Amino acid sequence: MRVRFWGVRGSLPVPGARTERYGGNTSCVEITSAAGTRIIIDGGTGIRRLGKDLMRAEFESGKGQAHILISHTHWDHIQGLPFFAPFYREGNRLFVYARQRDDQNLRSVFASQADAPFFPVSFDSTRANVSFRELHDGAKFEIEDMRVATTRLNHPHVATAYSIAADGARVAYVSDTAPFSDILFGQEFLSGPSSPRAQPSKADKAKLKSMAAAVVRLCEGADLVIYDTMYTANEYRQFPHFGHSRPSDAIEVCREAGVKTLALFHHAPDRSDAEVDAVLEAARAQGARESKKLEILASYEGLDLSLGKV
């Protein structure tokens, strides 16, 4: 299995000299099996370059096939989709998966991004064969030779975590999520850390606990876990209501789940390359204290990992 990182940033793309090394594009990770099955997780701006890369091979002649798993539809996870070149070539087959929503069907959520007045090319005019699959929480399914499992995350408007197994290896993508301790996120707007919801009720606590247990199960024994670690401890104290984790939260989950490698992911837009280096160093120090076996790295654009059989 091959895992390639095309976008590792959270919130919005941040071009510039300060982010040159880790990269400024928003979330997009590509996972391919040795047999050639292709899964793409999230469609942040990183998916534009992935699309260009794919157009060098079978997608150019309309013979490509890819499965796009969406963690949730916040902009930084879908804003690159209108710029994904394989959509515009007849014959390509693209499957989009995301959590089922009560109020709107999935196709219309994505189509509305390409509506006037926001974008000049309507979704109906994409030439590829695009189909949507709505997932319920905890869905498990197979994509060719890859086995996919999901679980619900703790994020405003709810996000989905994925685990993908193939070639004797397993990778989990856990982004975006808050820790499972302070706030249970749902559909309502939280204006700040002082919200009355900041102290979870007994019922909320129970829900958070079972959510956390399900995330640990999803990551159990994974070779690689890609985890939302947008905040430092200080930032989390200021912005617990935005729904993101710290490296310490990711380390705790990885330790409990016996994970081999943790990839810090969804770096804050303000974080310069030197600051990501410092976050990584601190996380490694903490990781070394708490779990001897856990390796930690910071995701960067262009990172290309081989797991299991390739």
Added chain:
Amino acid sequence: MEVTFWGVRGSIPSPGPATVRYGGNTSCVSVRLSDGEVIIIDCGTGARNLGISLLGTAFGRGEGSATVLLSHAHWDHIQGFPFFGPFYVPGNRFTIVGGSHGSELLERVLERQMAAQFFPVQSYRNMGAHIEMRALSEDRAATVGQAKITAYPNPHGPTLALAFRIEAQGKSLVYASDVGYGEGGPSEAAVALYRGADLLIHDCTFTPEDRSRRITRGLSSLDDAVEAALRAQVKRLALFHYDQDYSDHDVDGLVARGRRLLDERGARALEILGAAEGLTLSL
């Protein structure tokens, strides 16, 4: 009048080593008038850095006010809106001025970007600052402090994009991004809006060769920008809204080629430059 570029890129932000010099953020320009008024033109991702800079001023204390002019609602001109820090400071006041379809539509457009499925803040009303939406009046003119603003809707593929002229204290700035002229080049009305400007910021998404392959996009080539500047006899031309795939080296090439074109047409006094993030020009 002081003009600063915060985002100069078209379509989608393009981070990476190849765009570090001109910048990869999408369209955003700020104008500071000598009476202290702040006018912001378009809210691409460049607006985030503008916001960070403004938070060091009265905007950080909730005592700032500014006018935001929106050329049109394509993503690359509004996607920085949710990340503009001063919108989150109670006390700040903003007037957002956009297209001629009425303020309700303008509000619906910006509100849809904030909706819960796309952004956790859910509504611009949750941002904190006082934000008023205002559609341009019939005569497409407005006043901000001592500045007189006029607008003209240029063709932009299947839609329109407003070009703006800002005049204050005898100086004039024109912003004309996202323009796809017909075969005859800029219309008389567009040339009239641009006429004699001290600075014309003009769409230059493509080389002429690239534009000919993507004509339906409704965007300008270097030739269009140069033609508009010559016909309107502006003093200075800033190329703007570069294609997302153009490297710093490619943009250098556009500027050099533009210089040659102007020289060939005998316009040696007309200055040409490539808009770059962080560049400030005083008029």
